[in-house]
Amino acid sequence: xxxxxxxxxxxxxxxxxxxxxxxxxxxxxxxxxxxxxxxxxxxxxxxxxxxxxxxxxxxxxxxxxxxxxxxxxxxxxxxxxxxxxxxxxxxxxxxxxxxxxxxxxxxxxxxxxxxxxxxxxxxxxxxxxxxxxxxxxxxxxxxxxxxxxxxxxxxxxxxxxxxxxxxxxxxxxxxxxxxxxxxxxxxxxxxxxxxxxxxxxxxxxxxxxxxxxxxxxxxxxxxxxxxxxxxxxxxxxxxxxxxxxxxxxxxxxxxxxxxxxxxxxxxxxxxxxxxxxxxxx
Amino acid sequence: xxxxxxxxxxxxxxxxxxxxxxxxxxxxxxxxxxxxxxxxxxxxxxxxxxxxxxxxxxxxxxxxxxxxxxxxxxxxxxxxxxxxxxxxxxxxxxxxxxxxxxxxxxxxxxxxxxxxxxxxxxxxxxxxxxxxxxxxxxxxxxxxxxxxxxxxxxxxxxxxxxxxxxxxxxxxxxxxxxxxxxxxxxxxxxxxxxxxxxxxxxxxxxxxxxxxxxxxxxxxxxxxxxxxxxxxxxxxxxxxxxxxxxxxxxxxxxxxxxxxxxxxxxxxxxxxxx
Amino acid sequence: xxxxxxxxxxxxxxxxxxxxxxxxxxxxxxxxxxxxxxxxxxxxxxxxxxxxxxxxxxxxxxxxxxxxxxxxxxxxxxxxxxxxxxxxxxxxxxxxxxxxxxxxxxxxxxxxxxxxxxxxxxxxxxxxxxxxxxxxxxxxxxxxxxxxxxxxxxxxxxxxxxxxxxxxxxxxxxxxxxxxxxxxxxxxxxxxxxxxxxxxxxxxxxxxxxxxxxxxxxxxxxxxxxxxxxxxxxxxxxxxxxxxxxxxxxxxxxxxxxxxxxxxxxx
Numbered sequence: 001x002x003x004x005x006x007x008x009x010x011x012x013x014x015x016x017x018x019x020x021x022x023x024x025x026x027x028x029x030x031x032x033x034x035x036x037x038x039x040x041x042x043x044x045x046x047x048x049x050x051x052x053x054x055x056x057x058x059x060x061x062x063x064x065x066x067x068x069x070x071x072x073x074x075x076x077x078x079x080x081x082x083x084x085x086x087x088x089x090x091x092x093x094x095x096x097x098x099x100x101x102x103x104x105x106x107x108x109x110x111x112x113x114x115x116x117x118x119x120x121x122x123x124x125x126x127x128x129x130x131x132x133x134x135x136x137x138x139x140x141x142x143x144x145x146x147x148x149x150x151x152x153x154x155x156x157x158x159x160x161x162x163x164x165x166x167x168x169x170x171x172x173x174x175x176x177x178x179x180x181x182x183x184x185x186x187x188x189x190x191x192x193x194x195x196x197x198x199x200x201x202x203x204x205x206x207x208x209x210x211x212x213x214x215x216x217x218x219x220x221x222x223x224x225x226x227x228x229x230x231x232x233x234x235x236x237x238x239x240x241x242x243x244x245x246x247x248x249x250x251x252x253x254x255x256x257x258x259x260x261x262x263x264x265x266x267x268x269x270x271x272x273x274x275x276x277x278x279x280x281x
Numbered sequence: 282x283x284x285x286x287x288x289x290x291x292x293x294x295x296x297x298x299x300x301x302x303x304x305x306x307x308x309x310x311x312x313x314x315x316x317x318x319x320x321x322x323x324x325x326x327x328x329x330x331x332x333x334x335x336x337x338x339x340x341x342x343x344x345x346x347x348x349x350x351x352x353x354x355x356x357x358x359x360x361x362x363x364x365x366x367x368x369x370x371x372x373x374x375x376x377x378x379x380x381x382x383x384x385x386x387x388x389x390x391x392x393x394x395x396x397x398x399x400x401x402x403x404x405x406x407x408x409x410x411x412x413x414x415x416x417x418x419x420x421x422x423x424x425x426x427x428x429x430x431x432x433x434x435x436x437x438x439x440x441x442x443x444x445x446x447x448x449x450x451x452x453x454x455x456x457x458x459x460x461x462x463x464x465x466x467x468x469x470x471x472x473x474x475x476x477x478x479x480x481x482x483x484x485x486x487x488x489x490x491x492x493x494x495x496x497x498x499x500x501x502x503x504x505x506x507x508x509x510x511x512x513x514x515x516x517x518x519x520x521x522x523x524x525x526x527x528x529x530x531x532x533x534x535x536x537x538x539x540x541x542x543x544x545x546x547x548x549x550x551x552x553x554x555x
Numbered sequence: 556x557x558x559x560x561x562x563x564x565x566x567x568x569x570x571x572x573x574x575x576x577x578x579x580x581x582x583x584x585x586x587x588x589x590x591x592x593x594x595x596x597x598x599x600x601x602x603x604x605x606x607x608x609x610x611x612x613x614x615x616x617x618x619x620x621x622x623x624x625x626x627x628x629x630x631x632x633x634x635x636x637x638x639x640x641x642x643x644x645x646x647x648x649x650x651x652x653x654x655x656x657x658x659x660x661x662x663x664x665x666x667x668x669x670x671x672x673x674x675x676x677x678x679x680x681x682x683x684x685x686x687x688x689x690x691x692x693x694x695x696x697x698x699x700x701x702x703x704x705x706x707x708x709x710x711x712x713x714x715x716x717x718x719x720x721x722x723x724x725x726x727x728x729x730x731x732x733x734x735x736x737x738x739x740x741x742x743x744x745x746x747x748x749x750x751x752x753x754x755x756x757x758x759x760x761x762x763x764x765x766x767x768x769x770x771x772x773x774x775x776x777x778x779x780x781x782x783x784x785x786x787x788x789x790x791x792x793x794x795x796x797x798x799x800x801x802x803x804x805x806x807x808x809x810x811x812x813x814x815x816x817x818x819x820x821x822x
Contacts, residue, residue, distance in 0.1 A: 349675050399744075402744045403690060403694050403697070403737075403744060404697050404698045404701065404744075408622050408687075411687065412687065415682065415686075415687070419682075419729065419733075420675075420679070420682070423670065423678065423725075423729075424675070426670065427671055427673075430670070430671050450736075452739075453736060453739050453740035453743065455740075455743055457740075458690075458736075458737060458740035458741065458744070461736050461739075461740050462686070462690075462733045462736045462740065463733075464736075465732045465733055465736035466686075466729045466730075466733045466736075469717065469720070469728045469729045469731070469733075470670075470725055470728075472720040473670075473720035473721060473722060473724070473725040473728045473729070474670055474725060476720045476721075476722045477666075477670060477671075477723070477725070543720065
């Protein structure tokens with residue numbers, strides 16, 4: 001039985017861990033070849049190995065998505081290796097300016113500031129660099145990724161004519177629509193990704209390129225490790241999630257698969273929320 | 282100095298208590314004459330007296346808003362008394378099928394904080410409860426809006442319709458699906474009606490109040506532990522007052538909101554609703 | 556192996572349009588199906604199509620606006636198949652006089668159906684089928700899922716009209732907004748029972764419900780202008796979303812509404 005992404009090429013940023021990695025593996029299971037990028041090269045190579053173990057091909061590029069040259073080079077490398085780009089998952093993101101995937105000490109340092117000085121407004125004590133870094137990676141980085149990929153897709157011929165299946169998927173967050181699930185830089189950056197998604201959808205729709213977003217709820221990844229390890233941090237989020245548990249990366253990857261495949265052929269400009277019922281609660 | 286609603290005529294359903302009464306009083310302070318509609322006649326008459334104390338005229342009309350004939354009669358009575366209708370505030374509503382405004386709040390129902398809310402779940406509740414809430418909160422608002430708009434169009438005067446929905450229009454409460462559904466319906470109705478009437482000079486907007494200190498919320502606000510949790514989660518740390526909603530209704534009723542139509546305003550202390 | 560292998564699905568409105576496409580897609584993915592509708596002839600066709608795909612199916616004539624028919628439908632499903640895993644509630648009307656497949660008389664005055672002019676019986680009929688009917692179906696099937704204790708997935712077909720106002724069709728819009736809220740409320744109520752409840756808000760789709768608009772050169776321009784993709788959707792595209800929501804693939808999703816609308820703005 002053929003896979004739902006048979007013969008497709010997927011470009012995935014943030015592919016070394018968490019959601020990005022789960023997407024790479026799930027897409028490979030469905031027959032796609034993968035071009036993945038990250039800033040953690042050793043973990044990136046592990047994902048390459050996982051994809052190859054599933055019988056598909058993969059390349060890895062070191063890529064800081066905030067660097068226009070690096071992201072353009074990555075997109076070009078994908079086309080050089082595989083001929084074209086069909087699907088994009090922009091999953092590279094950070095929860096705070098000092099975020100380092102897997103480095104829980106950095107998370108503790110970042111979030112303990114808020115607890116130390118609860119009377120001050122978060123914005124009042126915010127350093128501009130803390131804001132700028134998060135906006136840069138989470139919003140500008142996603143824009144640069146989408147732009148580089150769209151350029152390659154359009155160079156490959158207008159996707160509206162027979163190409164079909166060109167699909168860009170931006171990983172946002174429930175924070176795109178809810179002010180209390182992250183810091184001000186984080187929620188604002190994700191809201192920006194949501195609007196970028198909708199605007200791009202209009203922009204690229206007539207060229208046959210669909211653009212959608214995923215706004216996951218609380219998912220078990222390196223980014224939520226702090227929450228997983230400290231019960232006090234977990235309790236409020238579990239109370240807000242009707243399903244009463246965290247999500248698994250595979251559940252987000254399945255959503256990405258739906259948006260990547262032809263099953264979502266009438267979708268563009270939408271955001272899907274695998275969030276355990278968060279918004280209903 | 283002229284009031285912001287000087288010389289206007291406003292029809293207010295549910296005008297006998299809570300948000301409806303506060304709105305009647307506020308509008309009267311700003312120079313409007315009022316048609317009070319309710320099913321509790323004694324309270325309706327009290328609202329009339331409150332309006333007259335503020336130097337304006339008022340009449341009371343008994344009106345079960347779930348009945349088309351009552352709404353039409355109310356519209357006729359308004360035009361007969363005052364010549365035309367400029368404003369409508371549809372505030373008549375119930376929180377559950379057996380709701381009676383001002384009744385003993387200790388009476389047990391699924392919405393009582395200490396009670397297991399699963400008894401109010403859709404699969405456990407009789408269909409009649411669902412139908413009653415929809416009839417008053419949704420169909421009733423449609424019938425009121427319809428009766429008033431017909432008379433505005435007949436006279437050719439501009440107008441402003443304000444539908445009182447709820448924060449539940451966006452976010453449901455456990456055990457009271459029909460309330461949230463009815464309010465989501467009011468919000469949808471508001472938007473479609475606003476498009477139908479946009480070129481006719483009649484604006485239609487809605488208000489989605491948070492938790493307001495009125496007879497409808499007494500069963501929760503009387504509960505200490507409920508109030509403690511509420512106060513902690515509310516950014517402004519307090520209950521809304523009927524006056525907060527009346528002021529919002531005033532803004533939407535007056536020319537100050539002349540470029541607003543099809544909107545939902547949410548005075549709720551900053552609580553997230555989606 | 557199909558995504559719904561060994562599952563039992565109940566599909567209301569299964570005789571045509573979106574309901575039919577979903578019933579067939581579910582069968583293609585390995586489910587057996589209970590087809591519910593008012594239209595016995597076309598319902599039988601759906602059953603035949605499912606059997607042609609190698610799955611089992613029965614037809615149960617159901618007026619979803621009545622509690623008694625929904626209970627009978629649920630009982631029939633349990634009697635035939637022993638349990639229910641998936642519910643797709645697609646039975647709906649576009650107006651008070653709608654009959655699927657029949658030509659509707661187009662009102663001479665475009666404002667005849669504006670709220671100020673609309674007869675209350677039309678409003679009440681649309682709410683009874685589209686909103687109360689969906690609630691009754693979700694309730695009857697939901698009760699059996701809760702009793703069986705094996706979880707399940709409920710998918711309600713709402714419409715983009717839940718959030719996009721359509722002059723002259725306020726009753727339709729309101730009924731669909733109600734379905735969306737019902738979906739969210741039910742998702743909360745049933746989360747502890749591992750029953751997920753989601754909705755789909757399709758844009759403009761090629762079904763009997765839009766036949767008249769599509770046949771009219773003038774009327775069709777409106778929907779096309781509102782749809783960035785510049786075309787109507789096809790029922791299989793909506794069925795693909797229904798499959799996603801019915802299957803384990805959407806395991807962390809509940810209380811959501813998905814809008815396959817070709818880019819139609821939904822906020």
